Amino acid sequence: MTEQPSTLSSNTLYAKLLEETAPITWQELQPFFARGALLMVEGTQDLIAVAQAVAENDQDKVSGWLASGQLKKIDDDCAADLLARDPALWAVVVAPWVLVQERVEQAA
Template structure:
C-alpha cells in the first residue's frame, strides 16, 4: 500500500497545466486520452501505471476515459481551455478543469 501511495504522489507531482497546442503532437499520434471531468486524473493515471485492467476497462467501457476525438480537439483548439495532463507512457492523460456550462 505504501508503494501505491508513493506512486500516486509521484504522478500527482508530474501532473501539470498544459496548452492544447503542446498536446497536439500526442493527439496526432493517437496517444492522447481524455479523462472526464468527474474522474480523478491522478487515480486514472495510477490505474494505467499499475496496469489495473479492471479499473481501466470500466473507465473505457463507460467512456470516462477515451481517445481524444476530432470534435474534442477542434473544441479545445477554438476555446484554448485550461487542461491538465500527466504522462503514463505510452499515453498522455488529459482533463479539462473548470469548464463553465454553456
C-alpha cells in the same frame, strides 16, 4: 502485514504522478494527439487515480472507465472542440499515454 508494502508503493506512485501533473495548453498537446497518444479523463474523475490505474495496468478499472466514456481516446471532434475553446487543461504522462483533463475553476 503483507499488504502494507503494496499500499506504500501505491501511495508513492500516486504522489509521484501528482508531482508530475502540470497545466498544459492544447497547442502543446497537439503532437501527442497526432500520434494517437492522448487520453481524455472525464472531469468528475480523479486524474491522478486514473493515471495510477493505467500505470499499474489495472485492466478492470481502465476498461470500466473506457466502457462508460469516463476515459477515452481523443478523437477529431474532441480535438477540434479543444482547439476552438482552448480550455485550461492538466496532463500527466503514463507512457506511452498522456492523460489530459479539462479543469474547471471553482468559485471560492
